């Protein structure tokens with residue numbers, strides 16, 4: 663219980679990694695720019711500085727944070743570079759205590775069932791006069807009726823422990839990949855978008871070659887999002903499309919080899935636990 667509170671307050675009170683005049687110089691050199699998710703010369707319009715790689719401005723806290731993970735409603739603040747370890751400990755200790763609650767609750771119920779000799783007991787329905795032998799469904803109903811507050815607490819523990827466990831495993835998966843929640847979301851969107859642009863350009867190129875002799879037959883035009891983000895123009899020729907395909911492929915390759923994702927689970931976990939340790 664003490665550990666739960668300690669982790670909770672640490673997650674709440676330790677600064678996630680606020681970027682201001684004092685911390686900027688260090689923050690901007692902490693992680694390399696990947697040129698895909700984080701590019702140089704990307705300014706924060708509120709804080710008025712070039713965003714360091716992996717940082718993000720939180721609209722609720724109204725500051726930029728180093729290695730921004732997410733804004734957490736449970737701790738009423740952001741999770742970032744310095745408090746991510748406490749946040750993980752917060753989830754894990756709460757998983758432990760709720761799981762412990764389920765085990766203890768189960769044992770207490772088992773004790774009550776034994777004490778009252780409920781297994782195989784016979785109950786008489788006063789209204790109809792018929793006798794019912796208690797099965798497990800009946801016993802559960804009986805317990806919930808006679809100990810409803812306690813049953814509720816045990817069930818709450820059960821639901822919370824399952825959710826916290828899934829949440830913790832998900833964060834371990836992120837740690838393994840060396841990504842923050844923010845980056846994971848951005849990266850999947852980016853990869854999805856790049857795949858779409860690539861397949862569109864390849865299809866366009868194929869058609870262009872097919873209709874080379876008769877351009878008027880080709881109705882295939884660049885899609886809106888491809889034009890907006892990739893500088894694709896409707897009047898591009900075969901050579902230009904081929905060049906574009908090359909640059910999209912290059913970017914797809916970049917998203918698979920981000921320079922800050924680490925190499926092993928333990929190495930990444932070490933980085934999470936000691937955020938000030940030099941980045942390999």
Ligand SMILES: [Zn+2]
Nearest residue numbers: 706709719726
């Ligand atoms: Zn900002």
Ligand SMILES: [Zn+2]
Nearest residue numbers: 720723733740
């Ligand atoms: Zn925030």
